[in-house]
Amino acid sequence: ILNVEQSPQSLHVQEGDSTNFTCSFPSSNFYALHWYRWETAKSPEALFVMTLNGDEKKKGRISATLNTKEGYSYLYIKGSQPEDSATYLCAFAGSNYKLTFGKGTLLTVNP
Amino acid sequence: EAGVAQSPRYKIIEKRQSVAFWCNPISGHATLYWYQQILGQGPKLLIQFQNNGVVDDSQLPKDRFSAERLKGVDSTLKIQPAKLEDSAVYLCASSTRVGYNEQFFGPGTRLTVL
Numbered sequence: 001i002l003n004v005e006q007s008p009q010s011l012h013v014q015e016g017d018s019t020n021f022t023c024s025f026p027s028s029n030f031y032a033l034h035w036y037r038w039e040t041a042k043s044p045e046a047l048f049v050m051t052l053n054g055d056e057k058k059k060g061r062i063s064a065t066l067n068t069k070e071g072y073s074y075l076y077i078k079g080s081q082p083e084d085s086a087t088y089l090c091a092f093a094g095s096n097y098k099l100t101f102g103k104g105t106l107l108t109v110n111p
Numbered sequence: 112e113a114g115v116a117q118s119p120r121y122k123i124i125e126k127r128q129s130v131a132f133w134c135n136p137i138s139g140h141a142t143l144y145w146y147q148q149i150l151g152q153g154p155k156l157l158i159q160f161q162n163n164g165v166v167d168d169s170q171l172p173k174d175r176f177s178a179e180r181l182k183g184v185d186s187t188l189k190i191q192p193a194k195l196e197d198s199a200v201y202l203c204a205s206s207t208r209v210g211y212n213e214q215f216f217g218p219g220t221r222l223t224v225l
Contacts, residue, residue, distance in 0.1 A: 004153070034213065043114060044154075044202070046213035089153060097209055098167060101153030 002026055004092045006102035013080050014110050020076045021105040023090030027071035032093040035064055035075055038104070039086040047075075047088075080109045113137065115217035117203050123223045129191040132220045136184070136205030142166075143180055144214060145188050146202040154202055160186065161209055193224045 005024040013019050025033065032051045038044040048057045053068040061078045077084055087106050091099040116135040124130050136143050141162050146154035157176065158168040162183040171178070175194070180186040190197055200221050204214040 036216075041218070043218045044204075044216040046215070049213050091153075096167070098156055098159070099154075099214070101155070103151065103153045 002092060002094070002100040004090065004100050004102040006090055006105050008105060009103065010106040010108070012108045012110065015081060017080050018076065018078045019080055019107065020074050021088055023073045023075070023102055025071050025092040027069060029094045030068045030092070031095055031097070033066055033073050034091040034093065034099060035073070036089040036091065037086045038089060044089065082109045082111050085109045115203055115205055115215055117217035117220055119220055120218060121221050123225065124193055125225050126195055127192040129189065130193055130222060131187050131189045132201050134186045134188070134203030134217060136203070137215055140205035140207055140215070141183070142206045142209050143186050144204040145178055145186070146204065148200040148202060148219070150199070157188070166209060195224050198222055198224045
């Protein structure tokens with residue numbers, strides 16, 4: 001059974017704060033790491049698909065890094081806004097292409 | 112581009128009843144997935160289709176769950192009979208092909224089994 005861990009489970013920050021979360025995954029048999037944002041009552045939305053060790057990707061105020069040798073990825077949000085409030089999910093893809101999701105980090109940004 | 116459509120959005124049933132969920136993927140997407148997300152856990156893949164063939168159904172409880180994808184487009188997921196532990200959000204997703212490309216999700220169906 002693959003173990004994909006996300007921390008923290010939940011996070012409350014003030015508007016304007018910068019924050020980051022961690023996703024830990026198996027370092028063997030790695031093919032890709034996905035990040036999704038899931039707002040309440042909406043569809044999960046893909047943020048990044050990362051495949052290369054050392055990859056850094058950015059989308060507006062959100063960025064992510066990847067370390068496949070040690071099995072972790074960080075997601076950063078700069079200057080959090082209330083609309084960033086959501087659950088952030090990471091998912092590990094191995095050689096069978098199947099995604100194994102973590103439990104997510106619930107972010108609440110207070111105005 | 113229209114997204115992945117799912118219906119119904121919410122469903123409440125009693126245990127031992129049957130229920131069916133419908134999914135219409137993004138046009139042209141060959142791969143379709145059904146996930147189950149139980150409260151407090153991450154989404155778990157139940158079944159994956161490539162066109163109208165099953166690629167992976169290893170985590171589908173086949174004694175009560177069934178799924179089909181007729182003509183390689185729409186898909187239905189059925190539970191018969193439902194148990195209390197089936198209460199979850201059922202997410203449908205699609206992608207252009209099997210691989211490491213992103214998956215596009217629908218809004219999900221929240222099922223409550225009483």
